[in-house]
Amino acid sequence: MTALPDWMLTLPEEGVTAEDYDRMPEEICRRIEILDGSIIVSPSATPRHNRIARLLANALEQVAPAPWQVTTDVDLRLSDVPLNNRRPDILVFSGDSNILPVRPHQVLLTVEIMSKGSVSADRLDKPAEYSVAGIPHFWRIEQEDAGLVAYTYRLETAAYTPVGKHADRLRTDEPFPVEVDLDALG
Template identity: 45%
Template sequence: MTADMIAPEWMHTPITAAQYDSWSPEQCRGIEIVDGMVVVSPSASKRHNRLARFLANALDAAASPEWNADTDFDVRLQDVPLTNRRPDVVVYRADTIDITPTRPEHVLLVVEVVSPGSETTDRIVKMEQYAKAGISFYWRVEQTANGVPLVYTYVLDPAAGLYRDSDVFTDIVKTAVPFPLEISLSSI
């Protein structure tokens, strides 16, 4: 059995930004591109999706009119080799709503909800990639056994190109950055 019989060609050959941009939305759903290689993401759980939507709605409501919060679209971290990530929640400049691809300079905050199988990627890999791309804020949401998530917040140190620990929230997220926000995690 050869690799061609196991996976389509595009899964084991690097792709370019131009190739990816020619794909349909259906072809791009459920994947990310890392260093030109397709990475297939398993479908998220209902709890994961609900948590992401809840946070996106709360962030969108709290943000000034200059910012939107949404889910389920790519952020193009680099063109060569192509790296597209699909954060669970993105807070982006409202005036870029019709610009594709969304680039790091359009983004204020990304949120990743950690699920079984994404622990290392969300805790280490994506955190480093988002920092290197210059995205100012990163939130990592850990699901817990009691159902009330923990929210770890990070702020970019641009001189070091790394995120610095900020706050960890349980039950209530109350922060002034990147804008004032207070939400109850237990209501999810």
């Protein structure tokens, strides 16, 4: 049995605080998310998952109007107390790209690429958290046997409303006009 790292053994009983997290090395932060102060360890993404994220982020970056910019796998601080820190696969946000974490008021769109180990989180938990935080748009990319399927959502009142289900080609005007060949991503 593998021993737990020292940093996990010395966590405060009340959970990880924003200050605790901000002091952690980046190599640890890249592998975890924090939900209500509790650490959620994420397995490494597959090369296919990373390829989909990179190519989709590149496509979004080409059409994102100013002041929006696109990034992958960075901290999104949903709340400080209790600490809720997610790392969406793709973020479309505005603001200084050197200042982390990104805050919800800066975000236009979050994208999650669903993996076998993240089905419940990507279909239920994360959309609920992002909508409560007021993020206007959410997309989920599912890796199905027949290829990729993109589900797009818009925030209405306090929850996301489905806007579209896209197979083969993601074509939408929300949050800005974009067309992506899903088959080329996978």
